[in-house]
Amino acid sequence: MPKILVVDDEVGIRELLSEILSDEGYDIVLAENATTARAARLSAKPDLVLLDIWMPDVDGVTLLKEWAANDLLSVPVVMMSGHGTIDTAVEAVKLGAMDFLEKPIALQKLLAAVRRGLQRQPSIRPRNSVSLASFPRSAPLKDLRRRLEQIADKARSLTLRTGAGTIAELCARTLQRPGSPWLDIASLSQPIDLPALESARGGILYIEDLTQLTRAQQKNLAFALDRLDKYDLKIVCGSSRSQEELLADAWEAPVVKRLFEITLAPPSLADLKDDVPEMATQLLVYLIEGGEVPPRRLSTAALNALRTKPWPGGFGELRAAVRSLALGTLEDEIGLDDVNRQLGRANAAAAQALPLDMPLREARESFERMYFEYHLQLESGNITRLADKTGLERTHLYRKLKQLGIPLGRRGDS
Known part of the structure; x- marks a missing residue:
């Protein structure tokens, strides 16, 4: 039985489309926004997606761009909009949508678009890497x-x-x-x-x-x-x-x-801490779609933990960590305990490793950076506790962190 994912923020439209398509013998999965649509796209593995353009969190065109960037358009996508324009339709088709339906959607047009989409042979394209x-x-x-x-x-x-x-x-x-x-x-x-x-x-x-x-x-x-x-x-x-x-x-x-x-001079992962959760999520999507790991999702707590961890090995280290978490977790959701269990020891070992193959000044700075990143993570970014632990006066501590290029971002300080 073909499976169709319906993505629309209006509950009445979701229910109407679900009723119509269920009567036609299709298996229907519903999503009310881009966040649930992402999860359903991975877990339900639909044969076709009906995607609304105007949604409150992330609009449909942006979500379509995201799927295109991650090679997730092997599944036909039909865009829907009550405020459709020629420009929007053209942009959606250029991005990879196979059709565009204006609301209110005529029954015959809906069923015809669904049939065309399900009959379409999936395109075989070279799989792009995460970029x-x-x-x-x-x-x-x-x-x-x-x-x-x-x-x-x-x-x-x-x-x-x-x-x-x-x-x-x-x-x-x-x-x-x-x-x-x-x-x-x-x-x-x-x-x-x-x-x-x-x-x-x-x-x-x-x-x-x-x-x-x-x-x-x-x-x-x-x-x-x-x-x-x-x-x-x-x-x-x-x-x-x-x-x-x-x-x-x-x-x-x-x-x-x-x-x-x-x-x-591109930013480092230390400069992009707030983007690490999104990077980890997209890396997991890429690994799942490539068959490298089983279907998994990262919990909010796990994503926050990844955001606060130092990543001296950069993007490659983050990718390896996500792959290890997905392969080493037995549940569908990767939780905070999984992150602490699988990555905590590695980070502790990294924090204790002494850099010996560089000039003394650079080695000292490298060690200090690892030392403060490690204890800043343990104290959840709390400067007061970090100052007590390291024995430094707060003003001197702030100056030292700035000198080492360690961003404080929006960390707590209570």
């Missing part, structure tokens, strides 16, 4: 996406000035064309050649951190830099060190100069 487009509700990430796209429109090489908590991969994935190749230069152990570049044509060459490259991999990078135009390639790399530091480490001056012609 900044997956987070349309985050103002900082929307702004970053615009900056990246503006740069990429005029340049083939971009270096991201990064540090702990990097989102370099998320930035690079944003510039990857759907279905195009992705080549991580740091993963290559053999010299790169022309056939390898040909196989990567039109794609992204990526390096999470330039300092990770061996001498041989630096030569691969130099080889590729000279052939970007020929093979329609873009290079996106992160660097935790400055241009001068790389030169002091015996990097070739022409390569460094080329790489640092255009740079950008």
Whole structure:
């Protein structure tokens, strides 16, 4: 029996559509807003979605954009609106909706649209990775996406000035064309050649951190830099060190100069704490849709816990944590206890790890940052208790946190 998800904030319309479609032999799932629609899209796995445009929390077009960004439009979506315009209909179809119905919806038009949708063969498209487009509700990430796209429109090489908590991969994935190749230069152990570049044509060459490259991999990078135009390639790399530091480490001056012609300093996960819950939610959606983890949902308490945790490993660490939680939880909902049980020990170990492979000043700052992040998390952001625990006067503590780049956000202080 085909399953149809009806998303509309008006209870009368939901009930009417449910009654009509149930009489036609369809299995109906109802959602009153975007939040419940997201959950129903994952748990019910409908064969078709009827989606209202005008809703109080998130409108239907925004939700459609979100689903498109996360490759969730293999299911036909029919938009509905009592205030429909030609522009809105055209935008919805461009985003991937298969039809548009104006309210009040004529019975025959409704049934015809449903039949067409259910008869449509699902499109087989290359599965995109999570990118900044997956987070349309985050103002900082929307702004970053615009900056990246503006740069990429005029340049083939971009270096991201990064540090702990990097989102370099998320930035690079944003510039990857759907279905195009992705080549991580740091993963290559053999010299790169022309056939390898040909196989990567039109794609992204990526390096999470330039300092990770061996001498041989630096030569691969130099080889590729000279052939970007020929093979329609873009290079996106992160660097935790400055241009001068790389030169002091015996990097070739022409390569460094080329790489640092255009740079950008994206925010870290420490700067984006309020966006971490949305990132975790979308990562879970991506993993579920890809069959990598069983259907799960994150509780509000679990999301808040993820928001307050330090993520020195950046986006990659957050992705691994979400995957571990989904695989290690037996219930449908991932709760606070799951987060504390599975991630608490790892964070405690990270907080006690001493950075030994860097200059003394940087090592001291790195340790202090981990130390304060760890205790700030334990005290739920309470500055008074943190000051008592660390033995620092509050004014000095605030100055130290600012110096280390640790944002306080809207943490409690009572």
